[in-house]
Amino acid sequence: MKPQHYKTVVIGGGIVGAGIFRDLALHGVDTLLIEKKDFSSQTSERSSKMLHGGIRYLENLDFALVFEALHEKNLWLKLTPHLAQEVPFYLPVFKDAKRPLWMIRLGMFLYDFLSSFKNSPYEIKSAEEVLTIIPDLKTTGLFGAGVYYDGIMDDAKITLEVIYDALKERCAHAMTYTAVTTVTKLHERNIIHCKNLLTGVAFSVTCDQVVYALGPFTDRFLNNIPMYHWENVLLPSKGSHLWISYKDLPLKYPIVITTKDDRVIFVIPHGDQILVGTTEVAFNGDFFDVKPSDTEINYLLAELNDYFPKLGLNHDHILSSFAGIRPLVKEAGAGDRGKTSREHKIFQPMSDTYVITGGKYTTFRVMGQEITRDICHKYGKSFNPDYSKQKLRQRSVVVPFEWKLPTTEELIRICETEGPKTFLDLVVRRLSVSSRKTWELKTNGVDFKQYFMKNLEDLKKHLVISEEDIDKFI
Numbered sequence: 001m002k003p004q005h006y007k008t009v010v011i012g013g014g015i016v017g018a019g020i021f022r023d024l025a026l027h028g029v030d031t032l033l034i035e036k037k038d039f040s041s042q043t044s045e046r047s048s049k050m051l052h053g054g055i056r057y058l059e060n061l062d063f064a065l066v067f068e069a070l071h072e073k074n075l076w077l078k079l080t081p082h083l084a085q086e087v088p089f090y091l092p093v094f095k096d097a098k099r100p101l102w103m104i105r106l107g108m109f110l111y112d113f114l115s116s117f118k119n120s121p122y123e124i125k126s127a128e129e130v131l132t133i134i135p136d137l138k139t140t141g142l143f144g145a146g147v148y149y150d151g152i153m154d155d156a157k158i159t160l161e162v163i164y165d166a167l168k169e170r171c172a173h174a175m176t177y178t179a180v181t182t183v184t185k186l187h188e189r190n191i192i193h194c195k196n197l198l199t200g201v202a203f204s205v206t207c208d209q210v211v212y213a214l215g216p217f218t219d220r221f222l223n224n225i226p227m228y229h230w231e232n233v234l235l236p237s238k239g240s241h242l243w244i245s246y247k248d249l250p251l252k253y254p255i256v257i258t259t260k261d262d263r264v265i266f267v268i269p270h271g272d273q274i275l276v277g278t279t280e281v282a283f284n285g286d287f288f289d290v291k292p293s294d295t296e297i298n299y300l301l302a303e304l305n306d307y308f309p310k311l312g313l314n315h316d317h318i319l320s321s322f323a324g325i326r327p328l329v330k331e332a333g334a335g336d337r338g339k340t341s342r343e344h345k346i347f348q349p350m351s352d353t354y355v356i357t358g359g360k361y362t363t364f365r366v367m368g369q370e371i372t373r374d375i376c377h378k379y380g381k382s383f384n385p386d387y388s389k390q391k392l393r394q395r396s397v398v399v400p401f402e403w404k405l406p407t408t409e410e411l412i413r414i415c416e417t418e419g420p421k422t423f424l425d426l427v428v429r430r431l432s433v434s435s436r437k438t439w440e441l442k443t444n445g446v447d448f449k450q451y452f453m454k455n456l457e458d459l460k461k462h463l464v465i466s467e468e469d470i471d472k473f474i
């Protein structure tokens with residue numbers, strides 16, 4: 001059979017690929033998005049879940065990045081209010097802190113200034129005020145806190161809704177569980193060789209332009225394609241997080257911990273769960289199978305216990321944990337992952353081939369615009385940078401801030417309209433449940449197995465699912 005031809009193929013269904021896919025679709029460019037696993041199942045669901053300017057990048061003098069990220073943050077807070085919220089972040093300051101309160105005040109003023117004063121304005125709170133809001137915080141040497149505003153979000157859901165929105169356009173097509181195995185060229189056409197990982201069937205499609213949005217997988221994939229003569233560009237950096245129940249770590253607002261090794265850890269309430277992270281370590285293992293190490297978990301717990309000594313947090317308090325790889329782009333002379341810029345980079349190994357990597361979740365919309373503009377011009381279309389500022393047109397059935405147990409009809413609607421292929425796609429990304437403990441917390445003790453067994457026959461019509469899959473979920 002003659003392979004299907006597309007103008008553009010985007011490889012990688014994380015937030016970066018999703019953003020480019022949507023922008024191309026909104027401009028009427030016939031595009032196929034190919035993702036090896038489920039959409040948003042890698043780095044883009046393992047972030048610290050902040051839409052933020054990155055206040056700490058001010059110290060690296062990354063003003064342009066912070067300016068751009070703050071404006072994007074405020075845009076997405078408006079566009080996806082059901083998936084993102086602005087909240088106050090408390091940055092406590094203790095005696096002998098490397099950054100005294102006056103410096104924090106200056107940084108926060110600059111942060112609000114760079115947002116064109118669209119952020120809710122920063123405040124400085126006294127120690128007494130802080131302790132009424134965060135009573136479990138350590139008191140020794142507490143001077144007060146700076147309070148600034150950033151966004152918290154459901155990272156997996158935003159990526160999914162960006163893709164659902166693109167798929168409203170007739171020129172947009174997408175596949176999950178499809179691994180691109182290699183890419184070759186014949187008579188100016190790119191041949192994208194694929195394998196469906198659920199059926200094992202190999203096939204190919206062709207395209208004029210190919211966009212690689214592979215995040216941390218970029219070097220490993222492109223190294224295997226001889227025609228690109230690829231040289232590694234990434235400094236992969238692993239970051240781990242813990243989820244802890246609100247009842248064990250009762251915190252109303254996010255708090256920023258300054259660690260003993262002068263890093264920051266965010267402790268962020270998301271409803272009945274608290275997200276704690278992150279770490280920053282080198283990692284060379286399998287990027288598709290990355291988990292927090294014991295050392296990272298102990299490090300996060302130790303820093304938590306230093307700030308909240310009364311709570312005595314330990315491994316038993318962890319609901320679940322996860323890790324991801326930051327696709328940091330190497331900079332000449334920069335060995336410190338924490339200080340490496342979060343700017344993205346675009347490479348063009350051939351005139352019809354774009355590779356985009358690095359950057360931050362928050363800036364995804366603008367990161368890919370250079371590529372979309374270039375591709376639009378190749379087809380004589382004018383590029384409008386504001387198309388992607390339109391509201392997303394399909395809302396997820398289950399949304400984080402109004403979580404409730406879906407009915408059978410809702411489960412079926414998710415299967416029919418949100419594209420899950422496996423049981424985990426449904427539970428983890430469409431229902432936002434990361435473990436059995438999280439399920440128990442969210443449902444107030446509804447029996448996990450009974451609930452899914454009751455719906456098994458209906459779900460089997462749409463998903464790869466068995467009783468064993470339900471039992472295996474921990």
Ligand SMILES: Cc1cc2nc3c(=O)[nH]c(=O)nc-3n(C[C@H](O)[C@H](O)[C@H](O)COP(=O)(O)OP(=O)(O)OC[C@H]3O[C@@H](n4cnc5c(N)ncnc54)[C@H](O)[C@@H]3O)c2cc1C
Nearest residue numbers: 012014015016036043044047048050180215239326361362
């Ligand atoms: C610990 C941590 C915390 C972070 N916190 C924040 C934060 O709070 N705020 C923020 O703005 N940013 C944050 N970031 C950065 C942000 O998460 C990433 O920059 C962003 O998610 C990267 O998205 P991506 O689309 O480039 O990569 P990914 O989401 O990894 O997408 C790449 C996709 O390519 C697919 N793929 C790989 N190989 C193939 C193949 N052969 N065929 C088809 N598909 C393939 C993968 O399956 C994957 O889905 C954080 C990152 C980390 C790791």
